[in-house]
Amino acid sequence: MRQVSCTSCGGALQIENQFIRVVVCPYCATNYLVSGGDTLAPGRTGASLVDAPSRLQIGARGALRGRGLTVLGRARYRYDGGFWDEWQVGWDDGAPPDWLEEDEGYWTLYRRERLRGPVPPPDTVQVGSTVQANTHPVFVTEKRRGHLEGTEGQFASTLPLRGEFVYIQGGAAGRTVCLTYWQDEIELSVGDDLDHTDLVLS
Amino acid sequence: MTTIESGTPSWPVLRRLACPNCGATVSQVTAQAQTLTCGSCHATLSEGPDGVDIDPGAQLPTPRIPIQLGQTLPLDGYPQVVLGRVRYQGWDPADPSDQWAWDEWLVGRPDGRLSWLTHDENGLSLSAKVRQWGPFDVYRGPVIPLGDGRQVPVVERYPARVLGVDGELTSRVRRGDELLLVEGRLGDTRCDVEATANELDCSCGRLLDDDEIEAAFGAEAAERLTPPRPLSLLIAGVVLGSVVIALIMAGASALYGRGRVILAEESAAVTVTTPWTAELDLNHPGRPVQIEFTLLDYLPKNTYSDLDVSIISPDGTDTLISTPDFWHETGIDEGEHWDEEQHVVRSTFVPAQQGRHTLLLELDPEGALPAASVRLQVRDAHLWTTPWLIFAGVAGVIGVIALIRGARSARWLPEDED
Numbered sequence: 001m002r003q004v005s006c007t008s009c010g011g012a013l014q015i016e017n018q019f020i021r022v023v024v025c026p027y028c029a030t031n032y033l034v035s036g037g038d039t040l041a042p043g044r045t046g047a048s049l050v051d052a053p054s055r056l057q058i059g060a061r062g063a064l065r066g067r068g069l070t071v072l073g074r075a076r077y078r079y080d081g082g083f084w085d086e087w088q089v090g091w092d093d094g095a096p097p098d099w100l101e102e103d104e105g106y107w108t109l110y111r112r113e114r115l116r117g118p119v120p121p122p123d124t125v126q127v128g129s130t131v132q133a134n135t136h137p138v139f140v141t142e143k144r145r146g147h148l149e150g151t152e153g154q155f156a157s158t159l160p161l162r163g164e165f166v167y168i169q170g171g172a173a174g175r176t177v178c179l180t181y182w183q184d185e186i187e188l189s190v191g192d193d194l195d196h197t198d199l200v201l202s
Numbered sequence: 203m204t205t206i207e208s209g210t211p212s213w214p215v216l217r218r219l220a221c222p223n224c225g226a227t228v229s230q231v232t233a234q235a236q237t238l239t240c241g242s243c244h245a246t247l248s249e250g251p252d253g254v255d256i257d258p259g260a261q262l263p264t265p266r267i268p269i270q271l272g273q274t275l276p277l278d279g280y281p282q283v284v285l286g287r288v289r290y291q292g293w294d295p296a297d298p299s300d301q302w303a304w305d306e307w308l309v310g311r312p313d314g315r316l317s318w319l320t321h322d323e324n325g326l327s328l329s330a331k332v333r334q335w336g337p338f339d340v341y342r343g344p345v346i347p348l349g350d351g352r353q354v355p356v357v358e359r360y361p362a363r364v365l366g367v368d369g370e371l372t373s374r375v376r377r378g379d380e381l382l383l384v385e386g387r388l389g390d391t392r393c394d395v396e397a398t399a400n401e402l403d404c405s406c407g408r409l410l411d412d413d414e415i416e417a418a419f420g421a422e423a424a425e426r427l428t429p430p431r432p433l434s435l436l437i438a439g440v441v442l443g444s445v446v447i448a449l450i451m452a453g454a455s456a457l458y459g460r461g462r463v464i465l466a467e468e469s470a471a472v473t474v475t476t477p478w479t480a481e482l483d484l485n486h487p488g489r490p491v492q493i494e495f496t497l498l499d500y501l502p503k504n505t506y507s508d509l510d511v512s513i514i515s516p517d518g519t520d521t522l523i524s525t526p527d528f529w530h531e532t533g534i535d536e537g538e539h540w541d542e543e544q545h546v547v548r549s550t551f552v553p554a555q556q557g558r559h560t561l562l563l564e565l566d567p568e569g570a571l572p573a574a575s576v577r578l579q580v581r582d583a584h585l586w587t588t589p590w591l592i593f594a595g596v597a598g599v600i601g602v603i604a605l606i607r608g609a610r611s612a613r614w615l616p617e618d619e620d
Contacts, residue, residue, distance in 0.1 A: 030263060040570055054233045055233045078249070078401075079374065081236075081374045081400070081401070082237075082248070082249040082373060082374040083236065083249055084234075084606035085234075087547065091213075102233075102314075103234075103236065103331070104234075104315070104316040104330070104331050104372055105310065105313065105315035105316045106310070106315060106316040106330075106331065108333070126339055127397075127398075127399065127400060127401060127402055128337075128338070128339065128397075128402060130337050139335075139336035139337040139338070141336065141400070141401065141402040141403070141404075142400065142401045143400055143401075144400050144401075148205065170336070171333065171334045171335060171336055174334050175334075176333060176334075193333050193334065196313050196314075196315055
């Protein structure tokens with residue numbers, strides 16, 4: 001854990017582990033890229049999420065199937081049908097952070113997976129079709145355009161604060177797969193559905 | 203009763219907002235709420251791409267089923283809070299004038315899991331979102347494949363629109379939203395797919411049984427929400443159909459089933475010592491033969507006289523078939539003299555053999571008359587009326603009970619609410 005100060009407002013910031021690439025000042029919402037040095041490189045200022053109610057909160061601790069975790073960050077995405085939150089969780093066992101998403105009270109744990117082959121352009125994908133992403137034949141149940149509305153906490157990857165993206169989501173052999181088409185990057189996330197007893201918050 | 207405005211121990215109020223339409227306080231209890239309605243002006247506030255959209259909204263009709271926002275219901279083994287309501291209207295694409303409506307309530311468990319309580323013509327069902335399912339062609343797929351391997355046959359596809367919303371929802375739902383609904387049924391399991399251009403949602407659940415409905419809403423609701431029982435209606439239909447047939451048979455028997463007269467004896471001299479006999483040619487074995495005896499002599503007061511009636515079959519078997527009883531009784535009842543007698547008696551027997559039979563009549567020696575004149579008439583191929591009437595009566599009672607159990611004529615249907 002590393003202590004730094006917000007260069008914009010002077011607030012104290014704690015960087016939880018070596019995987020963190022972005023930290024958001026909880027006081028002024030300034031985003032910082034984390035480098036190896038003692039200083040922070042200020043980025044853009046995003047929207048603050050401190051007023052958005054949630055069941056989780058930054059710093060909350062718990063266990064997922066007995067594996068200790070800490071909630072590090074939250075990213076809220078907005079689309080034409082509303083919004084959703086993704087929570088960055090760090091593991092007590094030192095593994096790289098993952099993403100936790102809640103949908104109607106049911107949790108899914110997402111891991112980023114390196115994309116190893118081509119995927120169809122988003123404008124050719126229709127809801128109800130099946131697309132191939134790595135080894136996953138994804139039955140597409142959702143396709144939307146969205147943007148990042150705001151962030152809080154800290155993250156193991158950089159999140160573009162501006163611009164839109166297209167995402168397609170669906171099921172593949174018992175797992176939930178999400179392809180996100182950013183302006184200059186395509187991300188593949190593979191999720192495991194969690195039982196409601198799997199996640200215990202302390 | 204708890205209301206959304208005050209929250210519940212398991213669903214405390216997370217945020218209170220001022221309604222942009224009327225200024226009244228609107229409470230939010232789910233973290234992921236994306237649609238809220240104002241309890242004062244019924245405006246719908248929904249999360250849009252650029253913030254909150256406001257729809258003036260309209261008050262939904264009061265549901266006849268006793269469900270209210272904020273109410274805690276014991277469902278599926280958990281106390282579940284009613285958070286929101288969506289009222290839909292579906293229509294037959296081949297005949298858009300054929301429309302129907304139904305309600306769905308969003309209910310939440312203490313651990314945050316959400317389910318949908320649906321009241322439609324099938325009764326009440328509880329379902330939750332299915333995360334793993336498909337692939338599925340919403341326009342032509344014959345079964346909905348679920349992640350656990352089950353294949354739920356599709357029973358109906360139709361377009362629908364949102365008539366209105368109330369309370370709090372975790373998705374953006376607005377009046378006028380349109381979707382395609384695909385309904386699947388597998389026993390008591392029901393799976394629905396809601397399809398829009400951007401999303402396919404699958405939810406699965408089951409019909410609530412009488413005990414669950416009674417526990418949640420009381421006995422009256424259990425009685426009035428239970429769906430028709432197809433088996434009971436089928437039984438009622440079959441039984442009541444047989445009643446009609448039995449009544450027709452009874453009427454036909456009465457009109458045309460008296461049979462053919464094969465012997466008419468105006469005055470048979472019957473004694474206690476020598477049998478009176480007559481030959482009968484019976485050509486319909488298995489069909490009843492009816493004999494009517496009329497005592498022509500006077501029977502003294504307060505006496506009786508029995509006939510012993512026997513039949514000898516073609517193979518020589520002698521069978522006593524009846525003992526018609528003639529009587530004459532008198533007395534005084536409450537100061538009034540009464541005098542009653544029975545001098546006409548009918549007997550029926552079913553011959554087992556075909557051919558010439560011998561009928562024998564004798565007077566019982568213990569009776570008052572040592573000899574008597576008896577008129578008799580014998581009809582064969584007789585049809586019984588009484589058994590048909592008895593059958594019709596018993597079957598009618600069974601049929602009506604089955605009909606009541608099956609039809610539940612006072613059911614609460616969502617269509618009745620308008």
